[in-house]
Amino acid sequence: MSPLSALKPGQSATVQQVEGARPFRRRLLELGLLPGTEVRLVKVAPLGDPLELEVRGCRLSIRRTEAAAIGVDA
């Protein structure tokens, strides 16, 4: 398992586990970022942070620090 933040732009992977502060974690899960879901790192913002993700056809932006707490399998 590797952190989501380690994906390269354009690369997809399957979510294994989501860690983080409870309200944040809950929000990500509710937006559909559940274990077993496919996630794609769409791109990185021009200044290197935050990241743009695609989950279930929806685009989300979260920061690198929080993305590091999400484990994925390529």
Add this chain to the structure above:
Amino acid sequence: MSLSVALVGNPNTGKSTLFNRLTGLRRRVGNYPGITVDLMEADIRLSDGRPATLVDLPGCYSLSAWSSEESVAIRYMLGMDDDGTPDLVVVCVDATQLLRNLYLVLQIQELGIPTVVALTMTDEAGSACPDPTLLSQRLGCPVVATVPRDGIGITELLQAVTDATRTEAAPRWRWTPSDRLRDALASIRTAAEDHWPNNPALHLWALSSVSEGDELQGIPAPIREAVLRIDDLPSLDDEIIQARYDWLDTQVGPLVGLNDARNFTDKVDRVVTHPVFGFAAFLAVMFLMFQSLFAWSDPAIGAIEDLFGLLGSGITAVLPAGLFQEFLVDGLISGVGAVLVFLPQILLLFFFIGLMEDSGYMARVAMLMDRIMRAMGLNGKAFVPMLSGFACAVPAILATRTMERKRDRLLTMMVVPLMTCSARLPVYTLVIGTLFLPTDKLGPFGVQGLLMVAMYLFGTAMALIVAWVLSKTVLRAPRVPLVLELPPYRLPRLPDVLRMMWSRTQTFLREAGTVIAVATIILWALLRFPTAPEITPDDTTGMLASTDVEQAMSLEELQAASQLENSFGGRFGHFIEPVIEPLGFDWKIGVGLVGSFAAREVFVSTMGVIYAIGDVDEESTALREKMRTEVHADGSKVWTPLTGLALMVFFALASQCLSTLAVVKKESGSWAWTGFLFTYMTVLAFVAAWMVRQGGLLLGFS
């Protein structure tokens, strides 16, 4: 009693458009005590003619609150603020994001509130759009396909709402809680017995929403304690959320087709969030916004000022001279005028914010700027309020409402007033134009222009520095993760943008406008009373010890100067003279500082009155001449370049704006923070101006 119908939905689902379609122009700001966000509501007629009240709730992704706007929607649906839940909920469901949107529908059905699903963006979803009849069967509630932008499906939706009001809905759970979750809910039920109706969905809501350090209000302490006693809440979160999505994936998932609506957005995003072109596009948008805030609003502001000037002189001509006439003209009319001059910039600002929000660009701006704003303890969403501060702090502070956390809003509100607003410009123009010559050069650049740019940079830098300091001290808080949805780009619909602009402006007029008007009248009274003795041609020398008689244009202007000097405000100017003397300011500048509390640009006209020149603006040659020759008691010049610099630094930092303070009080709901803002800005302004003055003296300037 008329039926209450709530309109809810995820953000960016066309909910406001649907509300506009359902209500037309009949709308008002609802009166909900304890709610800080304005809720729009409207009386509508159902298909059978019965009246109903439709409330437009802020967008929310789920019933577990994350932003303050979201919690408003949730409190309303749970009936936490007044008497019960809405009779019916219409959920806006974006057909292109079906499962995520239906998650909210499931939560509402668990509560047992009758639900109607309005499927929006059905045109955009194309082949991905599910069949409404099938979806309705699976969900067990009416589903109506609509395209709100084109007005399609609105009649059908209203019919479905009408039918649904005649049916009862029971709480509907699609999943079976584990034993551990059952025990947890039971412990909450025991704690909630005396406080809440016995609805398991409410207990589930408490379990999902209460956590250490949340900002939820109105949750009875026993319930809160019961939730926090439960072990391993995150694993319960997993169970609940996973169970709902499992149901959606198996029951609704097969109804969803494939969708390629993202292509357009991806193409646009390749430019808009590109490392180079992205910033170029961003700068271009910001430039356009700025340009319009300054240039386009100028004729309108001028027209409003002229109109109120005409109104004033009309009344002066009609009514006999006297206190009542003065009150009307200088107090009341200029008070109302002081509010209305803000309108052009506020309307334009909200127009641009509306365009940026509805097109989907705002989310990209927040993403683009997050890195920079984060260094200051803020997040990307603070960028637009900060930028708006260049026009006027009042709408800028209103623009902080889009931010999730109270602390982030507060931090932004505390620094926005340091941005160089347009009211500082006349003061800078007067000082720079008076004390520096167009021919003064520093290298190839004119000193006048350089100083102006320097003042803008100074204000911005101070705002960023103060934000950083506050985020490390009084407003220190754990960094909140950013979760930002990047919706697809959509063409904004002009009527929606205009309505949003107008409803936000109404809020400004109601909340800030009244305070600004009253404050202006009070300030007028402070500068008008007590009445100075009448000056006769014989005693012009005796009456005005400190006003230069020979410079005065006429007896009337001399009288005005004497009046100002004798007023409470004038006396206050004298009173603070020892305090501002180290800054190089005399009591006349002190009176100007008092006057500028109504609005900073009033400094200019106050100086005109106190120097017995009459009604002037910042370009006035007479005022500039007078300032260049004005001397202290010891014969030294008052207005040296050093004084001017100290004054500009003071204006850049001081909290001289009652309107700003009024809006901060309203938006923060706290006198303490309003007092803090005033105090820190005033102290900062004083210290900085003092440093400029004393530093300049040390360097040999005078």
